[in-house]
Amino acid sequence: MAYDFDLFVIGGGSGGIAAARRAAEYGAKVGLAEAGRLGGTCVNRGCVPKKLMVYASHFPDQFEAAAGYGWTVGDRQFDWPTLIKALDTEVTRLNGIYGTMLDKSSVQLFPHYARFVDEHTLEVGDQKITAEKILIAVGGKPVKPDVPGIEYTITSDDIFHLPQQPKRVVILGGGYIGSEFACILNGLGTEVVQVIRGDKILRGFDEELRTEIQTAMAQQGITLMTHCELIAIHKTETGVDITIATPEKQEHILADAVSLAATGRRPNVQGLGLDNTGVEIHHGAIAVDEHHRTAVPHIFAVGDVTDRVNLTPVAIKEGRIFADTEFGNKPGLMSHAIVPTAVFTTPEMGTVGMTEEQAKAKYGEETIKIYRSRFRPMYYSVPGMEARTLMKLVVHQPTDKVLGAHMVGDYAAEIIQGVAIAVQMGATKADFDATIAIHPSSAEEFVTMR
Numbered sequence: 001m002a003y004d005f006d007l008f009v010i011g012g013g014s015g016g017i018a019a020a021r022r023a024a025e026y027g028a029k030v031g032l033a034e035a036g037r038l039g040g041t042c043v044n045r046g047c048v049p050k051k052l053m054v055y056a057s058h059f060p061d062q063f064e065a066a067a068g069y070g071w072t073v074g075d076r077q078f079d080w081p082t083l084i085k086a087l088d089t090e091v092t093r094l095n096g097i098y099g100t101m102l103d104k105s106s107v108q109l110f111p112h113y114a115r116f117v118d119e120h121t122l123e124v125g126d127q128k129i130t131a132e133k134i135l136i137a138v139g140g141k142p143v144k145p146d147v148p149g150i151e152y153t154i155t156s157d158d159i160f161h162l163p164q165q166p167k168r169v170v171i172l173g174g175g176y177i178g179s180e181f182a183c184i185l186n187g188l189g190t191e192v193v194q195v196i197r198g199d200k201i202l203r204g205f206d207e208e209l210r211t212e213i214q215t216a217m218a219q220q221g222i223t224l225m226t227h228c229e230l231i232a233i234h235k236t237e238t239g240v241d242i243t244i245a246t247p248e249k250q251e252h253i254l255a256d257a258v259s260l261a262a263t264g265r266r267p268n269v270q271g272l273g274l275d276n277t278g279v280e281i282h283h284g285a286i287a288v289d290e291h292h293r294t295a296v297p298h299i300f301a302v303g304d305v306t307d308r309v310n311l312t313p314v315a316i317k318e319g320r321i322f323a324d325t326e327f328g329n330k331p332g333l334m335s336h337a338i339v340p341t342a343v344f345t346t347p348e349m350g351t352v353g354m355t356e357e358q359a360k361a362k363y364g365e366e367t368i369k370i371y372r373s374r375f376r377p378m379y380y381s382v383p384g385m386e387a388r389t390l391m392k393l394v395v396h397q398p399t400d401k402v403l404g405a406h407m408v409g410d411y412a413a414e415i416i417q418g419v420a421i422a423v424q425m426g427a428t429k430a431d432f433d434a435t436i437a438i439h440p441s442s443a444e445e446f447v448t449m450r
């Protein structure tokens with residue numbers, strides 16, 4: 001049977017666009033449905049506008065440092081609407097670039113939602129479209145806890161469109177998003193209270209790094225409330241009243257206007273018509289094998305909708321490997337084992353490989369040696385600022401292999417990206433030691449630790 005397309009991609013985010021373009025490069029006839037702005041979560045309401053906000057939030061520290069270096073820094077004021085407008089302009093520019101890239105790759109764009117009618121047929125807007133292979137790359141969306149009054153909270157999707165800067169914000173959640181926005185808003189001058197149910201932010205990361213960031217955030221004036229269970233949210237005349245239970249008592253926290261629920265994300269599986277297919281859902285995510293294949297052999301899924309490692313570069317790689325395998329005759333397998341990542345808190349975290357806790361649990365405490373360096377970077381000593389950097393290597397002594405490299409401090413993401421190549425290649429501590437340092441830099445500590 002002849003199909004309208006060799007491949008139809010549902011979702012124009014990082015994974016979907018990468019797969020569509022790569023498949024088209026191999027000569028496949030490709031269609032893609034995206035009802036919203038091109039680029040998905042990352043470009044429109046995630047990594048990109050968030051990172052721009054991180055840059056904006058760092059200026060007060062830079063002004064302080066500048067004064068220490070002899071600059072006279074005049075009156076300074078921050079204008080939230082100017083930032084929001086600038087973010088939107090940049091995102092719109094990127095949407096355009098994605099559109100041009102799809103055009104150049106001859107991927108046909110359908111600006112509509114797509115829904116399965118049967119396993120080879122999709123309803124896209126008011127058209128029925130058939131495809132030999134279908135890729136689901138629809139991402140995820142924020143999920144809020146189910147408590148009374150939760151509708152009075154916003155999510156990270158909304159924060160990029162707030163018309164006015166909140167004076168005081170309550171952030172629920174201590175993951176990537178909650179912690180990043182706590183730092184961003186604090187840096188921009190909002191009073192921040194972060195409420196978490198555990199004892200520390202950023203669960204799953206190296207314990208020492210979590211402590212380092214949490215301590216630094218407290219020093220910057222962010223109030224962290226731990227061991228809190230969210231009970232209810234009530235609207236008041238001036239904002240919201242958040243009732244939380246701690247092990248000792250119930251408390252009320254008042255937010256002027258905004259409270260941000262950053263309590264995780266879930267795959268976007270609703271509305272796809274999956275009931276009309278044999279595609280299976282496990283724990284709310286589309287179940288796929290190591291070739292990104294669902295229970296239906298010609299339907300595939302990549303990215304956050306599969307809830308494996310929910311990061312943009314992972315979705316892109318999954319999408320490209322899918323296209324290489326299915327359309328390029330270059331079979332490949334995606335490894336989720338060593339995935340470098342960064343958390344753009346202030347200070348920033350960059351990390352690759354095993355945490356100290358994971359390495360000790362896997363190989364035994366006595367086989368793991370930790371190398372660490374904690375210092376005040378040169379940049380801060382002249383202006384007398386207190387920012388610290390922590391770097392850490394997790395080494396398996398019997399093989400000398402570096403299992404993990406972690407950093408909290410300026411440029412952690414930039415530095416760890418390079419170190420990740422070595423960790424990915426299986427470098428030993430001796431390889432790190434044999435590498436000549438770049439001096440003076442912070443990064444050199446990674447090759448001089450004893």
Ligand code: NDP
Nearest residue numbers: 145173174175176177178198203262263264265310342343
């Ligand atoms: P995370 O899963 O990272 O964190 C969720 C947070 O919410 C945790 O602190 C969790 O607590 C808490 N939580 C969950 N449910 C409840 C509840 N019912 N009541 C109270 N607290 C709750 O999710 P995020 O939303 O922060 O981020 C989603 C994903 O987006 C990340 O996993 C990441 O993959 C991606 N992302 C990546 C970024 C980057 O690369 N820099 C930046 C932003 C997002 P507990 O720890 O106790 O479970």
